[in-house]
Amino acid sequence: MIKKRLWIVVMIIIMLVATMSGRWSRQEPKNLAIGIAYLYEKTDEGIYSITAEIVHLSGTNESGAATGGQSGSLSIIRNFKGPTVSETVRDTEVKVEKVFFGSQNRVRFFSEELAREDGILDILDFFVRDHIADERPYLFVVKNEKPTDIFEADLGGSARLGEHIHHIAGKRQDTVLTTTFVNTLKFVREYYCEGMQPVISVVEAKETEAAYKTPGMEDEPKKTELVFEGLGVMKGAKLVGLLSEREAMTYTLLREDIKGAHTSIPVGEKEIGVKLSNSRPKIKTSYENGRVKINIDLKLKLSVSENETEYDVSQYRDIKILENIANNHFRKEIESTIAKIQREYKSDIFGFGMHFHVQQKHDLWESIKEEWDDKYFAEADITVKVDSKIVFSGETREKFGVNAR
């Protein structure tokens, strides 16, 4: 009786082991080469060139020195080449003795040339198809002439480029107005969404004068630093244009949830600094005589953080004046940016088409969706209404120094 049941249990285990399609990719962690940042380029001969930042581990068994100590580099930069992405991966197998591990990848860079000319579709296909590569890494277009310069930049407190970007993007997502951090999942989602075009984050290694030398470090001070400003406008999987810092604000105000981003509003000659929070705008669409009309109703909450002007933010009258100034400021910014995108890039990154699709008849959308970006979005009449509210004037009321003794 016991033997019979034991047999049944053993048989069940063997059947489970044999038939269930588990992950057979057993891998000891010590044999892994962890890539945390990859730069994708295409050479003039049409060959993919992938530059990877691999975590360098010194191989000590001292559990205390987990960070690897001060001396020595914490990451290795390696370059691999191949006619396709997967053949480039094959190239890694003969150049690195460890197995490449992509699941902890933090960031994917594309050269501007690659993004503009070939698009990133083939590379994305590889990411989505591969079982190890996942959807968390952020996507960036590198503005530099020589994209590998980003690996040379000063990273502030971080040790590795991948981690640096991961931390900045993770923590600053909702407090930055001038850019937005797009991860692979967001990109893929927007790419597949009807009536919307994706955007991509932009990074540039810019020369800096403030090259501080860290005490105790032997290395030469780095001459460049990373700047995250603006956005890349995509059309499909190809880059069609870059937005400046000010233009990117329009995108973040209309598409992101901002909580307490610092910005300033010009008031005459002077400025008033505010912390800004938004709520997703109400977008109303209509269709008349072959033209699309789009009404944007944006609500903003402002909290005064600095007041250079003579207005007294404790007074209702002054608050109303300031609110009006803010409304006009943001309305103008938004209108001019949208107009520029309509005129130059013809790519609906704001997802107006999605709202149109939802609000209008399905047949109508079906009939115009092919031409949405190039014709209907580009020629749409867009009206913007901004409703700002100053909800908090900070810890004090009048401008500092006013009514002093």
Add this chain to the structure above:
Amino acid sequence: MNEQTQAVAEAKPKKIASSAARFEKQIEEVLGKSFDVVIYRFKTVLEEAVIIYIDGMVNKDLVDRDIIKPLKLQDFNGDVNLTFKIPFIKADTFDKVLTSILDGNAVVYYNKSVYSMDVKMFEKRGVETPPGEEVNRGPKEGFTENIGTNMSMLRRKLKTTNLIFEKIVIGKQSNTVIVLTYLDNIVNRDVLDQVREKLKKINTDAILETGYLEQYLEEKPFSLFSGIGLSQKPDVVAMRLLNGKVAIMCDGTPHVLTIPELFIETIHTSEEYYSRTIQANITRFLKILALALSILTPGVAVAIITFHQEMLPFTFLITLIQATQGTPLTEASELFFLAIMFELLKEAGLRMPKIIGASITIVGGLVLGETAMRAGIVGAPSVIFVAIASVASLAVTNLNEFGIVYRFIFLFLGSIMGILGISVGIVIMLTQLVSTEAFGIPILATFNKEEVKDSFIRYPLKEIEFRPSTVVKYNLRRSRLKNEKGESIL
């Protein structure tokens, strides 16, 4: 084999001899070879008398004062009722006489009759706190090896006529007294009958401990649960009797069996009922956490580390790689090695005398953990995982064998199949638990509306109004919170 006891056990019904001298001879034939048996024939004013007892098992003062001295008095008139100063019973067959002697009674032959008197006194351990069941709050006393003391301890807890002690003698050589204990108005009759039947069928040489009984009573020797609980404390046993269980005490051991035992009860302690509700629930939560940790930690660790590195936080992955960079073994073999070494250490520490045991633990912990890590044999994370499992397993010592077996099963499955293997293991474990029955009661049967009040959680004591209905079949109500009109009594 001892011929005398053999003779005792297999003697045919024999009549008692008709004179003192012949009775003495009769006894000597059977017990004479053992020098601890005292046979003393003496004269009284009327007829000869013989007294027989086993040296070391009786109180000699009592024998002298209350039996021999009155018989030797000049004014002894032959009336034993007046003479013996202690209660006695008449033994009518020779077998009974022998049993009585071996039990530790003093036996007196006078005028063709045999009188057996209980004057037992032998060396015994005092009442102490049983190791392993210590409590901060609650009674500290534990059972002893003496069944009389044990019964009295229970009697003191439950002063009711419903408390029944049934005596069953088992063992051809040992004639061990087994006491079946239950509360007549609450006990589950089915279980009681089953247990009684089984006990009576046991035919063996000796019962030296309740562990023998446990193994005779259990249905599946290779199951990880016998469905039989164990305690050394009278308050715990009393509590279980009140929940409709049957207790089995055995002379010569402080361990008392309680039947049936459900799965969730193995992690309960008496202190959880004595302390306040929140404290009790914290303890229960920790115990369940400890159970899960002790079984799953090494298995899940190896599954994630070798199959699903993407689940690890980046920083931890880096630390892990750094720590295991120079080690020769794979993660799975490291964990196997350390888990086995820990079990070895635990066993060594338990069997050693206390002072050496402590040093074994220190040396073992230092040598195995620290030095093995520094020498580059194992990585630090493996030591941590096994340590977590080990510490957790010490918090649920009742489930020791269950914990060990499943820890290794999960370790094995995790190392060949990853998280998928862990899921398979959980299915196997749950299937086994669900299909296990203790004397007809499923051991996982704790999940009805009333019983859940005392399972993973414990409701305030006054709200647990009913006994567990999976065990108790009648007389369910334990307490009453509201009167007939629905008003709260308290």
